[in-house]
Amino acid sequence: FSYRAMLLWSVWSVILLLTTVDAAEEEDVRAGCSTAVNDLVYIIDGSWSVGVSDFDTAKQWLINITSQFDISSHYTQVAVIQYSDTPRLEIPLGKHQGVAELIKAIRSISYLGGNTQTGRAIKFAVDHVFASSQRGNLVKNRIAVVVTDGKSQDDVVDASMEARAQSITVFAVGVGTEITTSELISIANKPSSTYVLYAEDYTTIDRIRDSMEQKLCEESVCPTRIPVASRDEKGFELMVGMNIQTKAKKIPGSLVSETAYALAASTDITENTREIFPEGLPPSYVFVSTLRLKGISSKLSFDLWRVLSKDKAIQAAVTLSGKDKTVTFTTTSTTEKEQKAVFKTGFQVGTLYDGKWHQIKVLVRHRQVTGFLDDQRIQELMLKPVEPIYINGETQVSKRRGTDITVPVEIQKLRLYCDPHQSERETACEIYSFFNVLQGDRGEPGLTGEPGLPGPKVRLGEQQSHGRFE
Template sequence: SAHLISFLFKVIKDVVQSSHSGKRTRRATSSVTAVNDLVYIIDGSWSVGVSDFDTAKQWLINITSQFDISSHYTQVAVIQYSDTPRLEIPLGKHQGVAELIKAIRSISYLGGNTQTGRAIKFAVDHVFASSQRSNLVKNRIAVVVTDGKSQDDVVDASMEARAQSITVFAVGVGTEITTSELISIANKPSSTYVLYAEDYTTIDRIRDSMEQKLCEESVCPTRIPVASRDEKGFELMVGMNIQTKAKKIPGSLASETAYALAASTDITENTREIFPEGLPPSYVFVSTLRLKGISSKLPFDLWRVMSKDKAIQAAVTLSGKDKTVTFTTTSTTEKEQKAVFKTGFQVGTLYDGKWHQIKVLVRHLQVTGFLDDQRIQELMLTPVEPIYINGETQVSKRRGTDITVEIQKLRLYCDPHQSERETACEIYSPGPPGRVGLVGALGPKVSADSSPLHVANIAL
C-alpha cells in the first residue's frame, strides 16, 4: 500500500505540474506578460511633501497593476531617495499584484535633499545586479521620478545604466525640474524617454503614456530606421522573409523595389518568431498597395495572426466586392470582433487600380482607418484579449484560397503617434516642374522622407 500511495502521489504531482506548464505555454501574450525587471526610483525629498508623495505612490500602483507580477513575468522594485537611496521593495520579493500594491502603500516618506545620481547608481550596482533572473530577463527598465534639480551629478550614473543595457525613463514633475538634466538621465530620443507632469495632482494624466511606453519597451525591442528617428516596431518584410521567398519586381517609384508573391508562395511564419511578446496595446499598421484586375474583387487578409487552432486574433482584410477594409481583433466577451471601414468614396478609391497607403491606428477601445493620409473613420472596440503566440502570422492570404500579391514593405509601429508622422509620400510622383503628381487618387500631404525604408507597396 505504501508503494501504491507513493505511485499515486507521483502521478498527481506530474499531472499538476503538466497542467501548470501547459497553462504557461498556452497563455495569451502581451506587454503585461513580458519578462521585465522594472525598478522605480522615486523622489522622497523635502520638496515633494507627504501628500504629493502619497499621490506618487498611487501613480505607481495604477501603472504597475497593468502587469503580470510573478517570477515568470514582471518583477518590480521600488527605491525611494533623498540624501541616500532606500530600497523599499527588492526585485522579486512580491509575487502578485495585490501583494505588491500593499507593499507600495506601506512605503513611508523620507524627506531630505535630492541626490538623484546616487539613487541611479544604487539601482545599477545593487538592485538590477541582484536579479535572480539575469539570464531570462529580456527588458531591464528604470523609471526615475523627480520634482527638482539633483544636488549631485546624474550623468555618470545614467551612462553606466545604459552601458549595462538598462533602459531609463525620466519623469519630471512640477516647475522646478531641469529639462537638460532629465534628458541626460533618460535614454534617447528624449521625446520617447522623458515625460512631464505639471504637478503631482496632474501626474495621473501621463499614466496612459507611461503605460504605453513601458509596454512598447517590453514588446517592441527592435527599431526601424525612419528619417532621423529609430521607431520601435516590426519590419514585417524582413520578419516574414518576403525578400527571400518572392520574386523582385519594380515598385511604385523608379527608386523602389517590390516583390511578387505567386499563389504558390507561402508567406507564413511562427508568431513567436515575429511577435515574441505579443502585440502592444496600441500600434499602427501601415502598408501602401495597389489593387487591380480580377484579384481586386476577391476578399483577402493583407495581414493576419492566427492562434494554434486557426482562430483569427488580428487581421486587416480587404474586399473589393464590398469596397471595405476590415480590422479584426480579439474580444473579452466574444471569439473575435470586427471593425469595418466602408465610408463611401474614400474607401472605394482603394480599389481603383492605383497606388494607395492604408494606415490602421489601433488604440484602447478604438480603431481609426486612414487612406492616403485622409482619416476615413473611427470605430469603437470592446476590451481585447492578449494574443496567443503559439500560432502563425501570415501575409496575403485568402481564406480558403491563396492569391497573388506584389509587396514592397509592410510594417507595424508600436508608437501610435507614428500615425501622425507617417505620410503617403511614396505614392507621390515628381510630375512636371512646379507641381506634384500623385500615383493614387488622394493625397494632399507631401513628406520630405522618401527613403526606400519608408515605403510599403503591395499590388495585385
C-alpha cells in the same frame, strides 16, 4: 543490471523531457505587455519639496501603471526605491508575487523627506537592486523609472551612464517647474523624446499615465527598430520578418527609388508568430501597408495581414473587401472570441481595386481604432478591452479569408510601428507625384506627370523619377 537500469532510466528521462517540451509547445501561449519578462525598478523622489500629499499621488501613479503587468516570478518583478538624502529600498525586487500584494506594499510606503540625491539613488539601483535579481539571463528587460520634482544635489551623469552600460533602460519623469530639462536628458536613455516625460505637477501626473504605460509596453514587446529617415522607430519590419523579399518577385515600386514585391498565387507568406512577435503585440500600434491590387476582382475579400492561433482563430487581422467596400480590423476581446471594427467607406475603399498604388494605415489605441487610406482618415471606431494574443500559431500575408490560398498582390511596404504617434509621421508621399506634392496638389495616387506640360500622365516606374519625396 545496475548499468542497464541506469541506461533505461536515462532513455526514459529523455523521452519524458521531449514529451514535456512537445506538450508545452502545444499549449496555447498568450504574450503581450502583461506577460513580459521585466525587472522594473521605480526610483521615486521623497524629498521635502514633494510633500506628503503629492507623495501619495505619486504612489497611486505607480500603482496605476504597475497594474497592467502580470506580477510574478515568471513575468514582471517590481522594486521601489524612495530617495532623498539617501536611497531607501522600500520593496525588494521580486518580493511580492502578485498585483494585489504589490499594491498593498506600495500604499504602505511612508514619506521620507530630505534633500535630493538622485544620482546616489540611481547608483544604488544599479549596484544593489538590479544586481540582486535571481533570474539572471532570463530577464529580457531591465527598466528603471526615475521620478523627480527638482534638480539633483549630486551628479547624475556617471550613475546614469553606468546604468545604460549594464543594459538598464532608464526613463526620467520630471514633475513641476523646478526640474532641469538637461538633467532629465542626461538621466534617461536616448532619444529623450521617448525616454523623458513631463507633468505640470503631481495633480496632473495621471495625464501622462497612458503615455508611460505605452512606453513601458514598447520597451517590453518591441525589441527591434525600423530605420526611418534619420531616426529609428521601434516596430516590426514585416517585409523582412515575413521573408517577403526572398519569397516574392522583385518589381519596380511607386517611385524609381522604391522597390516592391509581387506575390503570386503560389507564394506562401507564412511564418511562426513566435518568430515575428515573440513578445506579442503592444496595446497601441500603427499598421502600415503600401500595395497595389492589379487584376484582382473587386468582389474578393482577403486578409492583407493576419495573426492566427494554433487553432486558426484570428488574433489580429486587416481585411480588405471590394464587394462590401470595407476595411476590417479584427482583434482579441476579453468578453468574446474576437471583435471587429468595420470601416464602411463606400467609394473611398473601392478605389483600392483600381490597379494603382495605395497606402492603408490602421492606428490601434487602447479603446479605439482609426483607419486611413492614402492619408485620408476613413473612420474612427471604438474597441472593447483586448487581451494578449496567442503566439504559438502563424502569421500570414495576403490570404483569402478562412483559407490558406494566397491572393496575388504587389506590396511595397508592410510595417507595424509600436509608437502610435508614428501615424502622424508616416505619410503616403511615396505614392504621389513628386511635383504635385511640391505644388500642394497631390492629385491622383499612383500617377505622375511633368508639371505644365500637356499629355497623359504615366505610372511611376515607367519614366525616370525626378526625386524622392519624404
